[in-house]
Amino acid sequence: MKEGPDIARVAALLGDPARANMLTALMGGRALTASELATEAGVTAQTASSHLAKLQDGQIVLARKQGRHRYFTLSDPDIVEVLEALMGIAQRTGHNRLRTGPKDPALRRARVCYDHLAGEMGVVLFDSLLARKYVIVAPEGTGLSNAGVAFVRDLGIDLESLRQSRRPLCRECLDWSARRSHLAGALGAALLDHFYAQGWARREKGSRVVLFSPAGEKRFNDICQI
Amino acid sequence: MKEGPDIARVAALLGDPARANMLTALMGGRALTASELATEAGVTAQTASSHLAKLQDGQIVLARKQGRHRYFTLSDPDIVEVLEALMGIAQRTGHNRLRTGPKDPALRRARVCYDHLAGEMGVVLFDSLLARKYVIVAPEGTGLSNAGVAFVRDLGIDLESLRQSRRPLCRECLDWSARRSHLAGALGAALLDHFYAQGWARREKGSRVVLFSPAGEKRFNDICQI
DNA sequence: TTCATCCTTCGATGCTAATCGAAGCATTCC
DNA sequence: GGAATGCTTCGATTAGCATCGAAGGATGAA
Known part of the structure; x- marks a missing residue:
């Protein structure tokens, strides 16, 4: 009150x-x-x-x-997070506006969350980065380890320009479909851009679905390999 | 659509x-x-x-x-998180219903977030647990290290009964006032209960404010000491 | 049983806000 | 310049819903 x-x-x-x-x-x-x-x-x-x-x-x-x-x-990234969180609740309480069709599984598999990858593949990516300690979750904020820096550089991503933006490099974002976190922040966005640029994936027109080509998915799994 | x-x-x-x-x-x-x-x-x-x-x-x-x-x-704990997140946005966009009074700083300092400690003191506690690696954030969920188990036992908290509940032991919860995480979950609740039981703190009647006694705050700082 | 308390259901009222048609700016294109 | 496009403002309509009075169950106390 x-x-x-x-x-x-x-x-x-x-x-x-x-x-x-x-x-x-x-x-x-x-x-x-x-x-x-x-x-x-x-x-x-x-x-x-x-x-x-x-x-x-x-x-x-x-x-x-x-x-x-x-x-x-x-x-604001916080708005994105609240919206995803609300989707999680709406989903769980059975309030979805899905016309159950092929879109639904595809959305769970891989989709855009504002500008980074979400869905099962987003969670797999984040987990693999954590497991290899490339990404470290710390009280003062999530960040890249030295090994993580090398990994990102090897992919051909320009870290310096990412650091120059005011945007935090790494950020967790809770995933409504997987109920786990995926990677947001400048790096999350850059990785998704990288997947597009390499031709591994593309956006499905008019939806949030991210479509990986068979070859692209293979490459994606390679870089998630521990 | x-x-x-x-x-x-x-x-x-x-x-x-x-x-x-x-x-x-x-x-x-x-x-x-x-x-x-x-x-x-x-x-x-x-x-x-x-x-x-x-x-x-x-x-x-x-x-x-x-x-x-x-x-x-x-x-549901997720509901708690969404509400806290919404508070963060409301706060930032200047939509608060605070009559600015003594309550406001006190709320930021220490308050109840459902059943665990939030506010600056909640964040300090969580950070200190992370810094000493008593609590570990991992892809498969946040948990206690062996050292963390010992720490909690030393406080006199019965871990076994906590583990028996279906509720996750450790959980992060984003804090609207500090924009950092504090500890939720069964352990978060048990810690706050412990503070009450030890007489370090009490609830202010009719509000979410948690009032620490001078001695209680000292003891709290002791257990947060790295 | 009788009364009091707590809560819900029903029905009526009134207000807020979503909606769209029509008209008015602003910008770009020809 | 005139026409077309994109967007906003104004005004009127409407629908939904929050609200409360009155009445009705349910539970517990005496």
Whole structure:
């Protein structure tokens, strides 16, 4: 009644179906325009505009104007985490809007969580990095060991430029489908980019699914090998 | 639009002020009756009953009938985590319902997060356990090292009975005030109980604040000493 | 049994907010 | 310049839901 931050205002922002659809779409990581989000949410442009104003006011999304378009992104990694956590609860309590189809297993297998890899393959990757002590979880924050630095360099990823961003290099993100953590942060994003660049995987159009080619999956398993 | 669990239903449940007040009260960890929750939320018993039915239906809370009372608790550690995470966002975006008073600093210092210690002191405790490698964060779950087992035994805590519960022994929980993790799980709860039992600390009545006595804080610092 | 307490159900009310049509800016394209 | 596109503002409508009064079970106390 009297102490603590006000959950209700934030939760109410996420609690409208149209807004939730928009946010789920933004979990795909690409910046989307107001009209794309309107389509995703299944509402008209006017309605979407009103919703987006509220989300922006509540600092859930960021807007960037470019030409006559306005591109929206999620404002903060914490938002991404809360959304994934909410998905976990929704899932467990049987509130899913899945039309059970081929998408469902594929989503669990490998999907984009904003800009990094989630799903079973994301968890496998994270676990293998932890098991080899390439990634260390410490009180002052998760980070790379010396061996981890070498591993990332060997993959051909430019660590220096990653370190220059204000974004934390490594970050845990709880996975709603696997109920385990996967790797987020600048490195998480860079690894997924690497998979794309090497042609191991690509995004399925219009969804969060990440499709690995047979050869790509083999290479992926190789680098996860302990 | 078509894939992934339905965030909106869950978030909407948390997004009503009355329900959010109830849930915040339940973060105190004690089971509360329907009428207590009505008072916390500032609504009549009828209204509270309707809200509680929804929360129960959505599997956010559990009800246990005892005599003519119905006691409610949060249903799941994941719910606790989501609530704390939402508090973090609400806080950062300046949506707090704090009447800035002495409570605020005290809440940041030490408070109950369901049934374990949170706030600065909770974070200090967790960090010190990690630094001494008493608690190990591993892919297959957070756990106690042999040294950690000895440490806990020395405190006079019965580990065997803790292990017998289905609840995980160690668990990380993100702290909204410190933006760092503190220790949850059966051990987290047992440690806080220990602090109470030793007379080092007590609950402030009607709030989540944990008050350490000067002597108790000294003892607490001793056991956190590396 | 009778009364009191705790909680729920029912029904009515009222408010909030989502929605969309229509119109108005802003920007880009031709 | 004019037309087209992307987005926002305004206003009116509507639906959903929180709220509470009144009444009805259930449990425990006397």
